[in-house]
Amino acid sequence: MRRLALTATACLLLVSTTIAASPAQAQPTPVSRDEVVIEPLAGSDLYTPAKVAGYRVSPDPVISGARTWVLTCGPDEPGGPDLIWAAPTGEAPNGGRVVLGENKALLPETTGPDSSGVCDPSVAKIGAYYYLTYTGVSGSDRQVFVARSSSIEGPYAKWGGTSWGTGTPQPIARFGDPNASASGPSLVVRDNTAYLFFNTRVGGATYQTLLSTSVIGTQPSDQDTWFLRLRQPVVAIEHPESYPGLDCVGNRWPADTDVKYDAKTSRYVALTTDQEYPHSVLQAYDSADGLKFTKSVITRGDYHQGARTPGLLADATGTIRVGAPTGIAYAYSSTCGQSSVRWSGTTQALLPTGAVSGQIDGALVGGSSTISVNIKFDDNTVDSWIGVHFGKVHPGDTVNDSGYVARLRIFRTFTYRLKQLCLVKVGFGDLACGRIYDQFDQLDVLKWVNLRIVQSNGNISAFLNGDVSHGVSTTDADDPYLGGFISFATHSVSGQYSGLSAWDNVPASSQSGDWSTSSGSWNIASGTATNVATSGQTNLQDLVNGDATLPTRLGDGTYAATVSLPPGGTQTAWAGLNLTNPDMTGAWSTGGYTVFLRKNGNLGIYQAGVGQVVADTPTGRNPTAAPVRLRVLKTGANLQVYVGSSDSPFINWTDHSSSAWGIGGFGLANYTTGGATFTGVTWNGDQSR
Template sequence: MKTKWLSFVPAILLLLLCLPITASAVSSTSQQLAVVGSPGWDIYSGATIGGYRYGPSFIVNSDGSIDMWACSEGGSPLPYDYIRYQRSTDGGVTWGSNQIVLPPTAGSMDALSTCDPGVIKFGGYYYIAYTSTTNRGGTNNQIFVARSTSPTGTWEKWNGTGWGGNPQPFIVYDGSPLVYGAGQPSFVVKGSTLYIYYSWIDNNMNQMRVATASTVNANWPGSLTYHGAGINKSSFEDATDVKYVEALDKFIGVQTNNWGSDVSYIEVYSSSNGFDFTKEYYMDGDHYARASNAGLSGDALGHIKATDSPFLSYAYGSFGATLNWNTRLTPITMSLKTSGAFSDNFSGGAGKWTAYQGSWSVSGGAYTQSSLTADTAYAGASGTVFGNAIYDADVRITAAADPGEWAGLHIGKIKENDNFTQSGYLVFIRANGNMALFKAGTGQVTGETASGLDPTAGSVHLKVVKSGGNIKVFTNGSASPLIDWTDNGLYYDSGYFGAVTRLASATFDNVAAINNFSDDFTFGAGNWTANSGTWAVSGGTYNQTNVAADPGSSTLNNLVLGNGVIEADVKINAGTTGNWIGLSFAKTLPTDAYFDSGYLVLLEPSGNVSLYKGGTENKVVVKPVTTGTNPTTGFVHLKVMKHGGNIQVFVGNVASPQIDWNDPKTVFGSGYASLTNVKSSVSFDNIAWTTQKVPGGSTNLGASNIPNLARFKTVTSNDSLVIADWDVSRLTDGIETPVFGSAGYTTSSYSAANISATPVWVDIDLGSDQTVDKVKLFPRLFTEAVGGGSPNFPVDFTIQTAPDGGELRYGRNDLESGQSRRLSPRVQFHAGNCPPCSHIRHEARNADRRRSRQLSSSIVGDRNLPLSA
């Protein structure tokens, strides 16, 4: 079983922040953990030997020897995987012979595979947890555990009530049997508590979950306490391996993001309590592309001591028909980097910067690069990392080799000394005033935008707002961005930043970056602009006192916010009928009311909380939810987590959100934030915005609260290639991304793209008349067409529908929004709206492009709900 085909959905993310950091009171620094890798070495070569060793689990012994267990290739064709063991006595440089130490038990629930080992030792036993399944497609995985007094066995497997005999899972997956399930465990012991971390991957869900048990209980697998999700991940993130770092008093987890791709990287999460994990900075230094399944070193209890020399290991290689992957070991150091806020006006010199190429010095109170011949002159802010952030600088080009040369800001660098061609994004302005955006590894990704400014005549204020893959660029305090571009591929996340020039001398001044904000109104209301109502700071809180205001609104100055957590203490002092207090965010303009744009979270005097969406929809999207709070008797803490189109609302310091909603339509990705109220006298205090607390997120290609009507329904086709994981039934299995057992649907090969003479159709029977709002086609993944894009995806097609017992009709070649149609029992998904119908036919006449002429896709039908129409 190859556990890598979990979920590689193109995550849809938007976020942001923005504008001058002129109000210094709002910026707050923090420390962010960074893991830095030294040059490492391969400890296994799949390229020469064949096979793989992935998901390694290590125990570093007191004598310095290292025990390693890893998932490896199995038999031919079964079992899929074995767990193999090796030992090193020289710090991991060389390893002894490998041996299979934990094979499957024939005829049992783990007969197909033993993989993804997580090993711990306490009470005289080694415990090894592992993944297996009875599904030959590699889905519906469960987690098993065995114990031994020796690192090589013999192992007693947990049988459900004790040790030995017929193995039974101790973590049972109860989700869709067609999805990956539960697996990839790791262990930590702290005190007498065993922490168990594992993947839980179900439809539209990719989580690292946490369970605990008591180490004094010999039969602890039968007495677990579940704690829910420690990390909500994007579909690009794979398994998390967790250790406890004693010097930091933190649980540290490592995993691969963009796994298996050319821009994969190791990212880091941390937790103070072992349950709630926050994304930190990802690994800098030695790292190979196409990585997956990282593992951290630790002692027998899963600890990293202050005196240890920790390392991590990961597999890397191509995802082809044969998985011959290398395994790399990389020594690491862990340190705290400055984050949250950075600013430098160079009055104290260039002590915060490191120059790499060019001639850099502080002159005239600005950071100056004076060489006209340096093809790439660059310097970086030392030891400072940011993710979704606002970057500011005053930039002036003092001389240039020609009008097309430039100066700019480089953000999202993976390594501190990377130049703009190696990682990250470059925003630059040419001497002629044109601006553009460059992505490392891709090239210039936007056209030339005329700024109308002359950077040779005076400084231009550049403001770059990064939110996931979205980048907005403002100049001289403009309200609208000159560049607004979204990286819909694998984007660079958090990283270092710096200044760059090419064949130009330039100055940089008033450089700043911010991704944290706070205001307790100690210094007044200087960070806010009142739009309506009567606002003033009194008694240490920000108050709106006009009970007639409908609405009252005050906007945070100069910041455009996107993904992150916004928090406030809110109180209703008095009000009339229909009054409420709330937070409005992601507004298009600072002066917009809550109904003009963005989202609004509103709290009523009863304690009920609702979610409202402005703009053209202009409606309540989540109806009032009871919270048990009373904002009229005291302050209530209101927290809103925004991650792309996912919005979670927490009222009253609760652990779980009272609202968890995915926007099924056009998402407000970033914008201004306001304090808002209607018909009430209100108070706000302790406002905060933090991007570092944003969870990995469970963004997906569809809204998880909209049911998939096509799932498990009968589907037929006039051309379906049945081979390996491909079959027409895969269209309606609810799986949007390839996993073992379900790659999707594909036709036979065709000699030409145009097949209009004999179109291919697929027909889905819904069983009864249904109301359908949208039909989604998901392209195949992992394979690119020549020139980019998805190969063989149908480009000319119709959707036809029929009521129960009726004839097909309502053929369309597009899918429009705003007019839900009724679908009856038979549903043939082509792509369009339809009136009453139980049948949808998807009939393809042409394919995109440039590979074998097969039509490949997956299909999902979504019910039209009142809140997501």
């Protein structure tokens, strides 16, 4: 045990000591995966519609020469087709920018493949010209086209198949499948190669970002025909939702994914959205080679829910230069038919993320994690507190900058000293406070008190001495911080801390079956929960001091298990996974969603309080003859269910109701005679399939 004394108001201390964990805590080996972490800073609206039903979307911010430009799309008059606008920008308060007049850079044709509108601009300079890749729309058909201009502001001449500005515009990325589309291009030029990223919806079901490359060449004629040599596209990003581009009137298409090369981190960085409107939020991906992207981190800073079509500030080659200004622009709206464009400065850094225990100086704790520490006041000073500051964006942030504080405070009412545990969000104040401990309680703050914090996807619970019934819990639905740095904080008192541990952990239902983590994946000890009680449920829970149970709340990720059912009996009996159960009551019928597999091989989803929401779907499997692997990829209110090693989901369902659950417990359930056996039970917060 190491004594850490804190004196001074709101004093902070980064912990750099390793403290041994008890066996019941199932400490993981420290894990580090370098990811690009993007923090949106304070900003301002770049564009606000001046007309009813006016909007701008799909901003592409570009540094060209000494000016910062932004290309957007939107109608000239309400109800008209989209056209592409180019505008110089000037500085605005809070590091934002403002449009200084707009130019019509590209117009749709009256007939042909872009007659319904042109949108999603992405511009890069190759040789003597600026090349504008864009989405052309004709009815429900969406394809990628190219135009060029000697000036970034246009006007741009379209490629007509044999020359510029004449003939019907010809797409450079298209599909013959009427249920597919190509849209939202993003153009990056590096090492004499053009990287064309664009989005597609395949078969009306899955959403991908594809990459097609072309060697540009050095001759002007080669530079002017680079798009004719684009290679067959490959999949760069597999997006978890079918329709993250759902708009307010129900139109469904892939959301834009903007890709730039970040020279500071030597990574390709992609910015897109997850979840359907109006719940859409920004999501980041990164890649070392531009070919394969993994989910990265964007902190919950200055951006609005309902964000869509984001763009990263870069130069005219699509590169974020070292030392150059950085920023993002994106559209957002709360009124159907209108949208503003927001501009925020950013910081980008390549940081280690993942599961962390012991050494937490300069490391991030993940988005579903547990923090445990013993705390003690040195005196009974009134109007003081001691606690843990977590979810910080930067290691040096104070309690005035970012994150949350779980704090035990002492205050006075009349003649009594009272104690209370509160959860505070920096900049917002108290989110929730628990019971008040008075002089008749046994809580002696001059002796060691265990403070445990469990947080996942915006839900935070804090408890003292494993007292679950008197803990405090809240869900921060307004731009929650997901993960972040940890430190200690006190106010007007000196305090002591010992026994600190922090881990991404999902323990099992008994001390002997604690779960352990490796690289962000969690699995039950030995991977087996044998013979779950007949028609019952085993909840996978966190242990508090080894004697009281506290449901571990999980959110987005992949839930998986291999299921076996006994032969005989009714063929409609089932076993499956119960997830996002808000109360973890112990019964699949009273909370959450149950993804079940019947003895006859049919797959379905049951929602507590509603009933079966996805009809039986045959899988061709027999779980009474051979174990069957179920994987449920959860993103927001969307559930995709995979069987075995299938690449495509057997079920792809989104709960559009107002009662959709996003965070909750995880359990194994069955409704059968003779129980069920589960092996290889895992939860993966990295959302791998």
